[in-house]
Amino acid sequence: QVQLQVSGPRLVKPSETLSLTCTVSGGSVSSGAYYLGWIRQPPGKGLEWIGYTYYRGSTTYSPSLKTRVTISIDTSENQFSLRLSSVTAADTALYYCALSDFGDYAFDYWGPGTLVTVSS
Amino acid sequence: QSALTQPASVSASPGQSITISCTGTSSDVGAYDYVSWYQVQPGKAPQLMIHDVSNRPSGISNRFSGSKSGKTASLTISGLQADDEADYYCSSYTTSATYVFGSGTKVTVL
Numbered sequence: 128q129v130q131l132q133v134s135g136p137r138l139v140k141p142s143e144t145l146s147l148t149c150t151v152s153g154g155s156v157s158s159g160a161y162y163l164g165w166i167r168q169p170p171g172k173g174l175e176w177i178g179y180t181y182y183r184g185s186t187t188y189s190p191s192l193k194t195r196v197t198i199s200i201d202t203s204e205n206q207f208s209l210r211l212s213s214v215t216a217a218d219t220a221l222y223y224c225a226l227s228d229f230g231d232y233a234f235d236y237w238g239p240g241t242l243v244t245v246s247s
Numbered sequence: 248q249s250a251l252t253q254p255a256s257v258s259a260s261p262g263q264s265i266t267i268s269c270t271g272t273s274s275d276v277g278a279y280d281y282v283s284w285y286q287v288q289p290g291k292a293p294q295l296m297i298h299d300v301s302n303r304p305s306g307i308s309n310r311f312s313g314s315k316s317g318k319t320a321s322l323t324i325s326g327l328q329a330d331d332e333a334d335y336y337c338s339s340y341t342t343s344a345t346y347v348f349g350s351g352t353k354v355t356v357l
Contacts, residue, residue: 166348173250173351174285174293174336187344190248223293232340233283233298240292 129153131224131238139218139245145211149224149238150204157202159183162227164234165198165209167220175220179227180207214245251276251337251349258355264325267352269337270318275347277318281340284313284322287351288333296335297322324354332356 135147149163156163164179178188180198188196197210211218221242225234252270259265269276269284276282284297295304297313300320310331312323320339324331337349 168287174287174338174348176338176346176348179346189345190343225293231298232279232281233295233338234285234293235295235298235304237292237294 129226129236131226131236133222133224133238133241135241135243137241137243139214139243140247141215141245142213145209145214145218145243145245147209147222147224147241147243148201148206149208150206151226152205154226154236156200156205156207157182160229162229162231163198163200163207164225164227166223166225166234168223168240169217169220177209177211181229216245219243219245248275248341248343248345248347251339251347253335253337253349253352255350256353256355258357259327260357261327261329263327264323265327265354267322267324267335267337267354269320269322269339269349271320271339271347272318274343275339275341276315276320278342279340280315282313282315282320283338284311285336285338286331286333287336293336327356329356 130152165177180186221240223240224238226236280300285293287293300315301313
């Protein structure tokens with residue numbers, strides 16, 4: 128049973144970089160079995176896809192965020208990370224990490240989500 | 248890319264059926280049969296309910312069904328139960344190899 132857990136600072140100052148890590152248990156990020164992605168939900172708003180990466184392939188980002196976002200994999204810790212630079216209050220959101228089984232076009236496994244607030 | 252269009256809210260009594268629409272474009276919903284649906288309840292991780300337009304993951308009740316016609320996908324919940332009260336989001340893979348979510352629909356069980 129795949130389980131995901133997000134960790135990282137819950138409060139980030141404007142113009143700084145938001146950094147979150149998703150730790151995967153019950154599956155391997157380097158197996159090639161999963162696409163590894165991030166999704167967020169601002170308070171009172173809908174879900175927004177941020178991007179995904181694949182161990183044996185490329186990384187794809189949302190067009191609206193691609194100039195500020197980086198998703199990377201740490202195989203030694205079985206984790207993958209999100210970095211979002213130059214944050215503003217509009218980046219305040221519940222951040223989810225999610226896995227898609229390779230060959231699927233849906234988000235099969237989700238972590239519980241972490242609220243990150245951008246404020247000085 | 249713009250969010251897929253869903254009704255803001257749908258409500259019905261227990262036992263009734265509801266259908267939630269999800270309208271996109273020829274670059275997303277209309278391009279592939281890669282539409283999925285998610286149930287989001289407060290304090291819980293989102294749950295995949297339908298993938299590839301009409302396929303249910305293991306463990307999902309057969310009261311949930313999906314379909315698609317052209318640029319509009321639909322999620323139907325039959326035999327509505329109190330536990331079905333949640334926000335529901337559609338998602339589609341796009342011709343740019345990205346994903347887009349719907350605007351979300353709040354389902355209320357009266």
